[in-house]
Amino acid sequence: MTISALVLLVALALFLIQRFDVVAAEREQVLVEHGFARQIDELNAVIATQVDWDDAIRSLDHKFDAEWADFNVGNYLYTFNGFSHAFVLDSSARPIYSAVKGERSDAAGYAPFATVAARLIPAVRAAERQRGPFKQRLGKNNIIIPPIQTTTTTQLAGVTYIVTATLVQPDFGKVLPKGDRAPIVVTAKPIDKALLGAFSARYLLNELLLIEPTVKPDKRQQIVLRDADGAGLVALSWVPRAPGTVLRQSLQWPLLGGIGLMGLLAFLVMRRGGAIVSELIASEARSRHLAFHDQLTQLPNRAMLFERLRLMLAQLADSDHQLAVICVDLDRFKDVNDTLGHHAGDCLIQTVAIRLREACGQNATVSRLGGDEFIVLYRCSSQQQVADLADRIVMSVAEQMVSEFGRIEVGCSLGVAIIDHPGVEPSEALRWADVAMYRSKDSGRRCVTFFEPEMDDALRARRALESDLREAMSDGSLHMVYQPQVDRGGQITAAEALVRWNHPQRGAIPPGIFVPLAEETGLILPLGEFVLRRVFAETSGWGDLRVGINVSAVQLRSNGFAALVTRLAAQAGADPANYEIELTETALLGDDPVTAANVEALKRLGFSIALDDFGTGYSSLSVLQRFSVNRIKIDRSFVCALDESGEGEALVNAMVKLARSLGLSVIAEGVETEDQRQRLLACGCREFQGYLTGMPQNASSIAGLAGIKSAAAIEALSRRA
Incomplete structure (x- = not known):
């Protein structure tokens, strides 16, 4: 009976180990599939940034500019993003520009990609027709034109490429397409060692490589990359992580220890199994935390901010409260990085995050959008409540920070968008707050500005x-x-x-x-x-x-x-x-x-x-x-101060003496009166500008x-x- 129980226990432990491996492999399979799709989306966004542009319409559609195409398409996409081939097709799908590895080439470079491009172009043209012609300036009424793109994979000369066809469109709307059909930019990025290495490092994959899609090696997982017809071209293959197998290998010697140690072994297996489960749960919790929190400040990051903002905007339909979106941007943060180094800047960001949490309390969500920019979401019933909170934030951030780098003082500029009705997109709400924040910057910093619709006009200007x-x-x-x-x-x-x-x-x-x-x-x-x-x-x-x-x-x-x-x-x-x-x-x-x-x-x-x-x-x-x-130039503010008091003259005199002691020449800027020139001469200054x-x-x-x-x-x- 005891032996049977122990055997059953061992069998159960082996089953659990095998299930750990299966569950981990299934989750990793889904992660890689979604990750590769995201990789393609990110590459497409890079292409759209370069061709969804008024200048692109002017230089690729109105009057083709090869040098512009070199700089902004062929060379740019190859140098910064690794696109080995880039082509511009006119409205009749004829190649008018070709670039291979960042250098302009003749039309023959397009021939290998002509077939796959021909499969992508109809979908782009269909979307272009559905979109219809532009009947007004794009910048009016916040119209946003989404990119028109289609992507597939193909294989040429043994190399697998990600091929994308992107329609050239305007962004600001100062230049519109001259006809019903705009040019199309076709790009190809090879799935090479660099891309595989970056993808492997990003998703922590072991031994990632390309193999034939029909080959299915043991103990490996794969996803198949297909062409426009759905045929498998190549497979991304990797060795899945196997926490259960690691557990079995670590316990194989105790399992062979004998019947006398079976009881102890069973205890160890259960204990170890519990630890593995706890570790998996803790690892998942850590992964989720990292996915939704900023690593430097532990505040919610952009992903969580959009999730919460979308929920809070939707709740406005059933609430009599308003939602305040407050954009907080540090003033002269760049000066801290330039003068004291990035480590000092990181310490400052962490301190500001703590102060924001303390100033906002439990009734507000504080998140870090990136760099030195923070977002506060605050449910309120009046604008005065928001103004009081904004004043607390300004005063809290302005307090001097004592650190290993000395005393650091920064201020902050705030932009506030108050939303009282549902239906507003999160990105639009953040943009309103950002526009108001820049108005605070332009107004002298360390102040609070509430968004008004006319501010959009200033931003467009x-x-x-x-x-x-x-x-x-x-x-x-x-x-x-x-x-x-x-x-x-x-x-x-x-x-x-x-x-x-x-x-x-x-x-x-x-x-x-x-x-x-x-x-x-x-x-x-x-x-x-x-x-x-x-x-x-x-x-x-x-x-x-x-x-x-x-x-x-x-x-x-x-x-x-x-x-x-x-x-x-x-x-x-x-x-x-x-x-x-x-x-x-x-x-x-x-x-x-x-x-x-x-x-x-x-x-x-x-x-x-x-x-x-x-x-x-x-x-x-x-x-x-x-x-x-070699020379110092005395600022005009000190020259102007010569007319006000003796302190200004003393400062200028000290600067001139300092320059002479160091063997430097000195010149005064902003000299506007003869009295200023005479006073500067008395201080020993011999050169003037103004x-x-x-x-x-x-x-x-x-x-x-x-x-x-x-x-x-x-x-x-x-x-x-």
């Missing part, structure tokens, strides 16, 4: 201005002016290059508007290259007259920036010794190796370095010494004022540039 800025770099509305810098005798010793924008409809747009916009939208690098190219072209014949060029922190942190400056100067025949790179103090703070390498390379090539707006940032002797700055000494002028005017003999040549260069 901002996006339109961004689009216009892209065009301005090629249509001639951007140009350079130069402000003279003079010595105490009034002789021009240098000039600072300044970019100006004359908008065709809006007139002159100040740099204080379009330069920050360029930094926020990623246009600062092409804008900076435009400025460098134009300045070198217009001033290369100025001889020994020094020219100052402003460079942003983003440019300085860009790999290869020094090489770009050198190449542009060489193309224009400009001598680096006649140029001064003007940097802000914030750009030189921190331990960024790319910044240090770029500065060192520029100095080695002969460019001098000036520290602009000196005294307004985190001024330190270490910055002046570490980067071997409206008193000279207004910004074009290149030929500066050449004439400085007595440069090649002024005519400069003017010709200016016109040509």
